[in-house]
Amino acid sequence: MEDVATLGFIATTIGATWRLATPLIFASIGEVFSERAGVLNIGLEGVMLMGAFVGFAAVFATGSLPLGLLSAVLGGMAVGLVFAFFTITVKADQIVVGAAINLLGMGLTAFLFRTYYVGTGRGVEIAQPLDLPGLSDLPFLGEALFRQNAIVYSTLLVVLVAVFVLYKTSFGLTLRAVGEHPKAVDVVGRSVAAYRYGAVLIGTGLAGLGGGFLTLGHSNQFVEGITSGRGFIALAVVVFARWSPIGAFLVSLLFGLFYALQLQLQAQPALAIPYQALQALPYVMTIVALVMVRNKGDTPKTLGVPYNKA
Template sequence: MSAETAAPVVPAAHAPIVLEKAIVRSPKAPVILGVFALLALLAAFAFPRTGTTRFGLSTSRDSIQLDPIPVSTQPVVAVIAVLLALLAILAAVIVARGRTGKLPLWLTIVFAVLFVVAFLTWAVADGLLPFTGLLVGALGVSTPLIFGALGGVLSERVGVVNVAIEGQLLFGAFSAALVGVATGSAAAALIAAAVAGMLVSFVLAAFSIKYLVDQVIVGVVLNVLVTGLTTFLAGVIDVDKIPASARFATVPIPLLSEIPVVGPLLFRHSLIVYFMYIAVFAVWFGLNKTRWGLRLRAVGEHPKAADTVGINVGRTRFWNVSLAGAIAGIGGAYLALDAIGLFSKEMTNGAGFIALAAVIFGRWDPVRAVLAALLFGFATSLQNSLSAAGVTAVPKEFLLMLPYLITVLAVAGLVGQVRGPAAAGKPYIKS
C-alpha cells in the first residue's frame, strides 16, 4: 500500500471522546404549579363562593365608559381550577420527557394568568374589582423595579454582581428630591438622580474591579451606607415638599389614551414611564444587536478571551456598571418625582432586592427581567386593590406578605437551575 493511499488508523484507546451535555430535569416547577392548582381546586370545591364577580374595565377619567363584566363566581372558578390541574400535569410531562428539561415560557404565563383570574373571581365574589385600575397600579409599582432590573442585567452581563440596586434607587430618589426642591426643575432633578445612581456604581466598580474586593460585600455595604446617609441628610435638609414644577405630571397621548383598558394602562402616564418603554427596547437591542452589546457580553462570559482580541476588560466593566447605576437612579427619581411626590427615609422599601430577584428570575435577559418585574409589581398592586375593595375572604396578613411570597416562590421554585454570566462576581486579573 502506497503512502498516498494509506489511511491513518486511530487506535480505539485514543479515539476522540464526545461529551454530551447532561439534561438537568428539576421537578420544582411542576411541583409549584401543582400546589397552585391544588389551591385552586380547594377554592372551587372545598371552599366555594357563590354570587357574581364584576370586573370594572373603565376608570373615572375615561371618555368611553364600559359596563363591568359580570361572571358567575363558582362555575368560572371550577372550570379554571380544572384547567390549571391539566396544565400542571402537562408541565410534569414536559419536564420529564422534554429535551431541555425546562418549562416553556408560554405555559408559565398561561398558568399564571388563569390562576390570577380564578383567584380574583373567588376573592371578590359579589363585589366589584376595578380591573383596569389594578393593571395601571401594577405598572406604576413596576416602573422602579424595571429600571432597577435593567441596571442589574447590564451590570451582571458585564461581569459585576450588582447587589447595590437598592442603594442606587434610594440615592437617586433622594438626589432627585433635593435638586427638585432647590431648582424647581423636573429635568434637573431627573439628571441628578441618574448622576447619583452612577456615583454609587462608581464606588461599586472601583472596589470590585480595581481593588478586587468581593462584589457582594461591596454591594451590601453600599446599601447600608446609602440608607444611613440619606436618612441623616433627610433629617437635616427639608426634601419632603417638592414643588409641582419639579414633578412629572401625567401626559396622556392623544387618541391612544382614550382606548378602553389599553389607553389608561399604557398611554396615560408621565414622561418617566414613556422613557422606561424606550429604555427597555434600547437595552434589549443594544445587548443583542450591536457591537457594544457583543463586547459587553464577551467580557461577562469570558474576559480573558475578550482581552485577547483587544477589549479593555476593566474599562468596559467600569463604564457599563456606571451606566447601569444611572438607569437604576432614574427608577429612584420616579418614586420621588412621580409616584409619591416626596422623599422619605428608606422609601424604596426593598425594591432594589426585588429588582435583583427579577434579574435572576428573568435569567439575565432584559425582556424576561421586565416581565418578572411586572409580575412582582402586579402582586403589590393586587394587595392594594383587594384591601381597597374591602375583601375579607383573604386575611390581611396574607395580602401584606403576597409580593414577597411570590418573589420567593418565583426565584426558588419556578426559576429552576440557571446559570448566570460565567464571569459574574469573578475579578479579572490581567496575566
C-alpha cells in the same frame, strides 16, 4: 353594576401594574448590563435610595423635573463609581461592597433627609399623566394604558435600546464576552476593567433613575426607606428573566401586578385579609420566583468573580 365595578377594578389594576413596575424595570435592566459583564451589584437598594433622594433634592431646590431626573441618574452613577472602584480596581469582594453600599445608601439618605428636609413639610412637583388624544378616553384600555406619565412610557424605549446595545452592537458583544470569557477579551487588546466600569455605570444610572421615579413620578416626597426592598426584588427579576432585557421588562410587570394587587385588595374590606399578608405578597412571590429558577445554565460564567489579568 357588578360588571362595571369588576372592569373598573381590572383597568385600575392594569394601570397601576405598569406604574408600580417602572422602578423595577429601570433597576433590573440596568443590572442585566452589570451582570452580563460579570459584576454582581447587590447594592441596588442603596443606589436606588440615593437616586430617589438626589432627584428629590434637585427638584426641591430648582423646581425642574428634568434636572431632578438627570440628578437621580448621576447620583446613582456616583454610587456606582464607588462600587466599581472597590470591586473592579481594588478587586474587593462584590457581595461585601454591595452590602456596604446598601448600608451607606440607607444611612446617608436618612441623615440628609432628617437634617435638611424633614421639617419643611413640602413636596415637589412630579410628572403628570399624559393626555393622549383619542387614546386616553378609550373605554377600559384608556385608563389602563394611556393615562401614564412620560417616565412610565420611557420604559419601552429603555428596553428597546438595551436589546439593541446588548445584541446588535460591538460594545454589547464585547460586554457579554467580558462576562463569559474575559481572558479572550484581554487577548484582543480590549480592557476588561473598562467594560466592567461601563456596565456598572449604566446599571447604577438606570437604578438611580428607578429610585428617582419613586419621588418624582409616583410620590411627591422622599421618605426613609422609600424603595422598600425594590433593589433586592430587581436582583431576583434579573435571575428570573435569564439576564434578558425583554425578560426583565416582562418579569418586572409581573411583580408590578403583585404590588398593584396588594394595594387594590387592601381597599376591599369585605375580603377580611390582614393587610400585613397583602403587603408581603411581592416579597413572597420573589422567593417563589427564585425557587422556580433551577437551571442556572444562562448565568454569566464569571459573575461575581474579580478578573485577575495575570
